[in-house]
Amino acid sequence: MFRTPRPRRSHRALGALAVSVTAAAVAAAGLLPADQAGAAAGSLRSLAEAKGIYFGTAIGQGDLDNTALTTVAGTQFGMLTPTNEMKWDSVEPSPGSFDFGPGDRIVAFGQAHSMKLRGHTLVWHNQLPSWVDKLPASQVQTAMRNHITTTATHYKGKLYAWDVVNELFNENGTFREDAFYRAMGTGYVADALRTARAADPGAKLYLNDYNIEGLNAKSDAMYNLAKSLKSQGVPLDGVGFQAHFVVGQVPSSLKANLERFTALGLEVAVTELDDRMQLPPDSAELAQQGRDYANVVTTCLAVKGCVGLSQWDVGDADSWIPGTFPGEGAGTMYDNNYRPKPAYYASVDALGGSTSNPSPSPTPTTTSTPTSTPTPKPTDGAACKVTAELNTWNTGLTENLTVTNTGSSTVDGWALSFALPGGQTVTGAWNATVGPAAGRLTARNLGYNGTIAPGGSVSFGFQATHTGNAGPAGQFSLNGVVCRAA
Known part of the structure; x- marks a missing residue:
């Protein structure tokens, strides 16, 4: 599956809250951190954690004003990735001028909900300020080291992991010829990892890329690089597999591919999962999407060293997909109104939960009751x-x-x-x-x-x-x- 770079996205806001509620009421609704209110019963988070992995999502600072979105994010997911707020153009738009405000808001939300946090990303060819590309080659390494050191130090002790270098390979397995490669050759990857480890010794350090989920030239390149870095003693802890899939096209070699990386002593994680389809979706596509999600979840559970999965964005209304692939979308577990789709129920089932999944429908409504829902029985003594x-x-x-x-x-x-x-x-x-x-x-x-x-x-x-x-x-x-x- 070919994927073009994600653009910076605008976010819909539902407006400011106009009603204050008591802490007890908020806790009852499951909106406080897990240590105060507990994860939602049967949530993706609680089911995944019971299996020893995490289930996460990604949000941007604009999403924090969307109460429906944040309710789902805070109750269903246990790992949080900022969509854009820690990328170079947001953090250091001009040389030496750092702005951590947007990223800090995401971190604060994650901490308030007792979520793990993933830093994304320190070095990437995209969303890179033009001033970096214009630097003489002799100055790029200094700029890269300063950016990594300042950013990772700011978030020291707060993050589970950093995507240190993001999307470093072309589809044929060659390195992207970006500012860092042109200035330092392939050695920039090891240099970036060493710099990040010095700045935040406690964070897991990852390389992250897309279209490396199956066995192919690009995943071979990532595997060979990871093997070489490990043999040199470079601090690499894991590889992130973005998993931006098309419905029905999850590679059959996913498990074997993950296992060869864990055999190197690395963690693996699904970092940006979604599964897009032609719009409008139909019941067959939604059912297949459910099977795809279940496939990815069960594969992670079956691979010792797969530490978790994260979906990119919370619901279809927030997804980057339609803006990049016109006519396609509906790639997440939640529809435009944050109602769970068959992919959610399939994921719950794959994690060992129990659901009675309503028949998939491309146009779910709130005015009908699925025929699979049993008629409640009056219960003696109920109050x-x-x-x-x-x-x-x-x-x-x-x-x-x-x-x-x-x-x-x-x-x-x-x-x-x-x-x-x-x-x-x-x-x-x-x-x-x-x-x-x-x-x-x-x-x-x-x-x-x-x-x-x-x-x-x-x-x-x-x-x-x-x-x-x-x-x-x-x-x-x-x-x-x-x-x-x-």
Whole structure:
């Protein structure tokens, strides 16, 4: 699969929060760090960590204003990569003038959610300020060392790993003839790694590239370079496989390829996973995308030394793909409204979770209930409490609801009925199916979160528009039993 360089992207913002909530309400919605509120039950993060790996994502500073996006990022993922905020043109746009503000915002979000952090990237031919390309060859090494040292020192002790050199090979396995190669030859890679290790001894140091996932000329070049660097004692800890795939084209040699790198004593990681298709997507493409994601997850689990996977961007609305490949997209596990797609359920299943995946649909709605969802059974002794966290902006809102079983018996399949204030219309939901879109609604469990033990709880949420009344939902009942609001 040929991929052109990622452009810098603009981000949609949902607006500033207009409602303050208590810490207890935020914790109940799963928005606090894992050590305070715990990872979402059955989340990608918790399932992956139970298997000894991580499942991550990438966001930019503009994404931090999108509450729907950050809710998914903070509850589902355990590793965070900045999309652009640590690249050279952002950090050092002019010689010796450093700006760490954007990157610091990403780091702060990750730390607030107890996520691991990946630095991306110190040396890359793209998004490189023009002043670097214009330097005399004799000055490039000094500029590179200064940039790496200053940047890595700033984030010292905060990052799990750095992508030290990014996308260093052409498709035929030759080195890209960028400013660094022209000035220093192939030796710039070892020099960059040594400089990064001196600046931050605790961070894992990676080389990262795309189209190296299968056995081919480009992956051979990466393998031979890694082997040579290791034999010289150069501090290289791992290789990142970006995994920007096309639906149905995950290479059959993926496992064998990863294993030859781990045999060198290196970590391997899937660093920028997505799986694009022609738009609009159809059910067959979505189903195949699910199989592709499951394939990648199970392969990582099967390779000793594969430490984790990260998806590039959170949902389809944020993806770089349509801007680079016109007519293509839908490459992530979440749709434009941050609702999970078949790829999410397939990934959960591959990690050992339990789901009942609704039939894939290219146009999911919030007003119908999948036929695979069982009808909830009234439960003797059931009682309930609902806590809410509400975020609003000009004409929109998100609301997270946590339902606690205060009864003495387990709830086996649940349906929470509630009323929306007038003028509110649901446009998307997560962790439940919700319908109809207005008036009195019913949220029903998905396949993986249908059981609520006595004293246990389950959380779900929805996004809605409003015409002025941005108040919370009310009049809750669980399987016909009236709940109290907390």
